[in-house]
Amino acid sequence: MPEMTFAQAIDFALGMAMERDERVITFGEDVTMLRRELFVRFGPKRVRQAPISEAAFLAAGVGAAMAGLRPVVEIMMVDFIAVAFDALLNQATKIRAFSGGKWNVPLVVRASCGGGYGDAGQHEQCLWGLLSGMPGIAVVVPSNPADAAGLMLSAVESEDPVVFLEHKLLSDYWLDYLGAGGRSTVCFDVPAAGARGEVPSPPLPVPIGKARKARDGGDISILSLGVSLHRCLEAADILEDNGIKADVVDLRSACPLDRELILSSAARAGRVLVVDEDYLGYGLSGEVAAVLAEAGIKADFARVGPWEVIPYARRLEDEVLPDVRRIREAALRLCGHDA
Numbered sequence: 001m002p003e004m005t006f007a008q009a010i011d012f013a014l015g016m017a018m019e020r021d022e023r024v025i026t027f028g029e030d031v032t033m034l035r036r037e038l039f040v041r042f043g044p045k046r047v048r049q050a051p052i053s054e055a056a057f058l059a060a061g062v063g064a065a066m067a068g069l070r071p072v073v074e075i076m077m078v079d080f081i082a083v084a085f086d087a088l089l090n091q092a093t094k095i096r097a098f099s100g101g102k103w104n105v106p107l108v109v110r111a112s113c114g115g116g117y118g119d120a121g122q123h124e125q126c127l128w129g130l131l132s133g134m135p136g137i138a139v140v141v142p143s144n145p146a147d148a149a150g151l152m153l154s155a156v157e158s159e160d161p162v163v164f165l166e167h168k169l170l171s172d173y174w175l176d177y178l179g180a181g182g183r184s185t186v187c188f189d190v191p192a193a194g195a196r197g198e199v200p201s202p203p204l205p206v207p208i209g210k211a212r213k214a215r216d217g218g219d220i221s222i223l224s225l226g227v228s229l230h231r232c233l234e235a236a237d238i239l240e241d242n243g244i245k246a247d248v249v250d251l252r253s254a255c256p257l258d259r260e261l262i263l264s265s266a267a268r269a270g271r272v273l274v275v276d277e278d279y280l281g282y283g284l285s286g287e288v289a290a291v292l293a294e295a296g297i298k299a300d301f302a303r304v305g306p307w308e309v310i311p312y313a314r315r316l317e318d319e320v321l322p323d324v325r326r327i328r329e330a331a332l333r334l335c336g337h338d339a
Contacts, residue, residue: 001198006170009145009199010110011038013152014072016202018042021070024156027057028074028110034173035074058084058109062092065107070156078111078127078165092161093136107162108155113141114167114227114277115321117178117188120312126226129276129283131163132255138162138208139254143170143229145197147252150206158208167227170194189323191230211258213265217245220331221265221299223288224275225251228322232275235327244335254284259291266292266299271334275322276305302334 004012015038018024027048032039039047050057054075061073075081081088092105115124132139140155140162142148148166155162168174169190178188214229215236224232229250236246247265251257266272272292274285285303292299304327306320332338 001200003196004145004149004199005172005196006142006145006148006166006194007172007174009149009203010152010164010166011035012199013149013203014038014156015041017153017156018046021156022046023068024070024072025064026072026074026110027061029076031074054080054084055087059087059091061107061109062087062095062105065092065105066095066103070106070108072108072110072156075109075111077123078113078131078163079123079125081109081111081127081131088131088137088161088163089134093134096136096160104159105161106159108152108158108164109161110164110166112168112171112174113165114169115310115317116169116227118312118314118317119178120317121310124310124317126165126278128163128165128254129278129287132284132287133282136160138256139165140208140252141165141167141226141254142206142252143226143250144194146199146203147206147212147250149199149203151208151252153203153205154208157205162208165226167194169227191227194227194230206252209253209256209258211249211251211253211261213247213261214250215246215248217247218268219244219246220271220273220335221247221249221269222273222275222327222331223249223251223262223265224322225254226277228275228277231322231324231327235324235331238324238328239331242332242337244331244337246331254278257287257291259295262288262291263295263297266297269299271300272302273327273331273334274301274303274305275327276303277322278305280305280307300334302330304330
């Protein structure tokens with residue numbers, strides 16, 4: 001299998017989808033530059049530059065999807081989806097229900113997310129909890145190149161809206177950008193296994209809503225996604241030195257959740273730790289707790305993630321976002337050990 005970077009794997013899958021189906025197009029800010037290989041390959045009619053107005057071009061994506069195309073609309077950072085929320089919240093996610101199934105919106109919204117490099121709460125949010133709260137939408141967050149390619153294929157083939165989130169600490173073109181402008185001395189904690197890896201050729205579709213077991217162990221179940229999945233795996237290696245064997249589950253999708261794998265892992269371990277880079281209040285971690293409670297699973301529960309706005313100063317940011325130390329300490333407390 002060829003080895004690819006995270007971003008290369010996504011574009012590889014998108015290019016394959018565009019080759020198979022001429023209805024697949026992509027547009028957004030700076031797309032002709034960011035997706036220049038696709039631009040050269042498919043031309044300006046299918047890889048289109050958009051003005052700096054997320055509200056306008058995301059609304060255009062909804063209309064294009066309703067008209068029979070399968071657009072992949074790229075918003076540079078998920079934070080900027082706020083200015084285009086009407087198109088997603090009030091239009092794309094509701095049209096199938098309001099039309100009695102006569103209309104659908106096969107739209108993919110591709111956006112970067114996540115922090116760990118010092119850009120504060122207007123540029124480093126994840127927001128998958130907020131987005132997942134809307135009925136009629138799927139939200140996927142891959143943690144490695146193979147899953148990124150497979151989830152992009154599934155997203156493009158979906159008949160309903162999908163938000164595809166790629167963490168900036170995994171995407172090589174984002175790392176090149178973040179290291180510029182006087183930031184060359186800033187050290188980014190980039191998980192090697194997430195930023196580069198083998199990808200099947202052709203990529204294999206990954207079902208949306210299907211989690212995977214990244215590590216097997218019966219003492220505690222640690223659930224996460226995106227970059228934090230790699231922090232959890234590192235913490236699990238350290239926990240084993242304390243005699244604690246951890247299940248590590250890569251959720252892959254914030255919505256829908258793989259309830260079956262979550263419940264089986266939690267029931268086996270009796271302890272559940274959710275590691276979430278998104279805000280903890282009213283988000284993914286709370287939804288996991290509800291899934292457990294509604295199924296009657298009795299498990300000790302804890303979560304690691306930010307409660308407040310992500311600060312700009314790197315030292316303060318490091319205290320807010322999940323890291324290996326905080327994950328390890330939370331797991332030890334959950335298992336009755338001194339942290």
